Amino acid sequence: MMNLWTRYQQHLLRYPDLGFSLDISRMNFDDGFFAKMEPLVARAFEDMKKLEAGEIANPDEGRMVGHYWLRNSALAPTPELAAGIDNDIADCKVFASKIHSGEITAQNGAKFSKLLIIGIGGSALGPQFITDALVDAHSAPLQTYFFDNTDPDGIQRTIANIGADLATTLSVVISKSGGTPETRNGMLEARAAYERAGLDFSKHAVAVTGTASGGISSKLEAYATENDWLKIFPMTDWVGGRTSIMSTVGLVPMTLQGIDIDLILSGSAAMDEKTRTLPTAQNASMLLALMWYQAGNGKGAKDMVVLPYKDRLMLLSKYLQQLVMESIGKQHDLDGNVVNQGIAVYGNKGSTDQHAYVQQLRDGVNNFFATFIEVRKGSDQPQVEVDPNTTASDYLQGFLRGTRKALFDSDRESVTLSIEQATPYTVGMLVALFERAVSFYASLVNINAYHQPGVEAGKKAAVDFLKVLTSVRNAIAHAGSATANVIAVSIQADPEEVYHCLTHLAANDPQIQVQLADSPGDDLFTWVGQSS
Ligand SMILES: O=P(O)(O)OC[C@H]1O[C@](O)(CO)[C@@H](O)[C@@H]1O
Numbered sequence: 001m002m003n004l005w006t007r008y009q010q011h012l013l014r015y016p017d018l019g020f021s022l023d024i025s026r027m028n029f030d031d032g033f034f035a036k037m038e039p040l041v042a043r044a045f046e047d048m049k050k051l052e053a054g055e056i057a058n059p060d061e062g063r064m065v066g067h068y069w070l071r072n073s074a075l076a077p078t079p080e081l082a083a084g085i086d087n088d089i090a091d092c093k094v095f096a097s098k099i100h101s102g103e104i105t106a107q108n109g110a111k112f113s114k115l116l117i118i119g120i121g122g123s124a125l126g127p128q129f130i131t132d133a134l135v136d137a138h139s140a141p142l143q144t145y146f147f148d149n150t151d152p153d154g155i156q157r158t159i160a161n162i163g164a165d166l167a168t169t170l171s172v173v174i175s176k177s178g179g180t181p182e183t184r185n186g187m188l189e190a191r192a193a194y195e196r197a198g199l200d201f202s203k204h205a206v207a208v209t210g211t212a213s214g215g216i217s218s219k220l221e222a223y224a225t226e227n228d229w230l231k232i233f234p235m236t237d238w239v240g241g242r243t244s245i246m247s248t249v250g251l252v253p254m255t256l257q258g259i260d261i262d263l264i265l266s267g268s269a270a271m272d273e274k275t276r277t278l279p280t281a282q283n284a285s286m287l288l289a290l291m292w293y294q295a296g297n298g299k300g301a302k303d304m305v306v307l308p309y310k311d312r313l314m315l316l317s318k319y320l321q322q323l324v325m326e327s328i329g330k331q332h333d334l335d336g337n338v339v340n341q342g343i344a345v346y347g348n349k350g351s352t353d354q355h356a357y358v359q360q361l362r363d364g365v366n367n368f369f370a371t372f373i374e375v376r377k378g379s380d381q382p383q384v385e386v387d388p389n390t391t392a393s394d395y396l397q398g399f400l401r402g403t404r405k406a407l408f409d410s411d412r413e414s415v416t417l418s419i420e421q422a423t424p425y426t427v428g429m430l431v432a433l434f435e436r437a438v439s440f441y442a443s444l445v446n447i448n449a450y451h452q453p454g455v456e457a458g459k460k461a462a463v464d465f466l467k468v469l470t471s472v473r474n475a476i477a478h479a480g481s482a483t484a485n486v487i488a489v490s491i492q493a494d495p496e497e498v499y500h501c502l503t504h505l506a507a508n509d510p511q512i513q514v515q516l517a518d519s520p521g522d523d524l525f526t527w528v529g530q531s532s
Pocket residue numbers: 120121122123174175176177178179180183241242326452455
């Protein structure tokens with residue numbers, strides 16, 4: 001390989017007007033790589049052009065894929081769609097200003113002081129990432145909390161943290177489909193908590209969901225309408241959950257948190273402009289997609305380890321985990337062949353992870369490539385000298401450069417993205433960069449990035465389990481005392497499934513007890529409640 005300094009200069013892409021650069025010099029592509037990829041690259045640009053023009057880019061669901069229009073409504077394929085995007089942005093701002101000014105108050109007449117966001121997956125990860133990256137709790141107009149699961153303990157802990165301020169907490173329930181059980185349960189738990197405090201949930205509740213006007217009316221829309229919630233923000237069918245951060249899903253929380261959404265939208269629009277066009281060497285999203293392809297041989301053979309050297313960006317890896325894995329992880333390609341595609345994504349932050357798993361990255365199984373994210377400016381505040389003429393920020397940069405070098409010396413590949421500071425504008429840039437890299441990569445490997453059939457299997461199995469759980473509970477109440485096998489025969493269910501139901505019931509329902517034996521099949525479950 002050529003001298004590294006020469007290779008670095010040759011393979012550094014810079015967007016000086018955005019303060020952005022992408023260094024791919026520490027990836028092991030050879031001289032012929034880009035020429036070899038040219039036909040696939042051409043197809044990916046063609047696909048993207050059609051997608052942005054409003055073609056059905058999600059064939060399995062028969063949907064357009066419009067998240068790129070959200071930050072440049074002029075690109076939307078019809079004036080109605082463009083007006084809808086502009087209206088939503090304006091609506092978010094007006095609503096937030098009414099909340100901040102006290103024009104809309106809590107039930108008790110006081111200004112809202114806290115924000116509880118209830119959602120999961122794409123309806124939580126974007127707002128969580130943005131909150132951690134851009135909201136400083138001490139100066140934010142509303143302090144933010146999340147329910148992103150159906151774990152009662154997690155929910156109760158959050159409610160306890162909110163405490164008496166529940167009376168001035170605005171709850172935003174976010175669900176595109178409006179039927180996701182975890183979110184529905186979170187909403188019901190929240191409603192119960194408000195009621196326990198003598199409060200009317202509806203007077204504190206806002207929905208972000210598919211609406212009849214957007215072509216996907218939802219149960220949540222119906223519920224919020226029926227109960228006269230403070231507001232319903234629409235979500236449209238042409239924005240997917242994992243790419244919804246610039247839609248009402250992200251914009252409602254952001255405006256409420258006092259984030260300048262014009263900056264985040266213009267940052268992403270600016271990155272879109274740069275990454276919409278050829279040549280490849282000037283297109284950061286295409287270069288990233290090509291590096292993913294190169295690292296994993298177009299088959300996801302290597303994991304992507306995301307290492308932002310900035311505490312504020314720690315949740316980026318979690319956000320990207322869904323964006324990449326739910327988009328790319330597919331069984332079939334667009335021609336129906338079984339391909340089992342995917343790229344595993346994980347990471348937290350540097351330098352912290354140096355003291356966790358970087359040991360394995362450097363010396364262990366070579367099954368990954370790193371994505372370093374450098375934020376050039378350490379802090380706006382005066383910095384302490386931790387050594388003569390040396391600051392904590394100098395150390396942070398030292399660890400980034402040191403780890404990149406140590407990995408490369410040990411034949412581990414990496415790309416490095418650099419931005420000036422973590423701001424709404426640059427966060428918008430990063431989101432747009434990765435969204436388009438995902439779209440391009442999906443075209444390179446010929447898969448539909450915009451559906452998620454695999455998630456449905458687990459959801460369906462959970463519904464089946466809940467039905468069995470009800471039958472098992474009735475059966476043990478009737479039987480008095482029985483093993484899993486006996487109950488399974490009586491309700492014609494799988495004995496292992498029945499065993500898991502009984503174990504769960506014994507841990508949660510005081511009317512059911514278990515006596516452990518040598519083997520699970522001999523464990524005896526007893527109904528100690530009132531006879532049915
Ligand atoms: O916004 P919804 O419809 O509640 O969906 C939440 C998440 O569930 C999924 O549909 C599947 O996990 C994600 O794609 C989505 O982001």
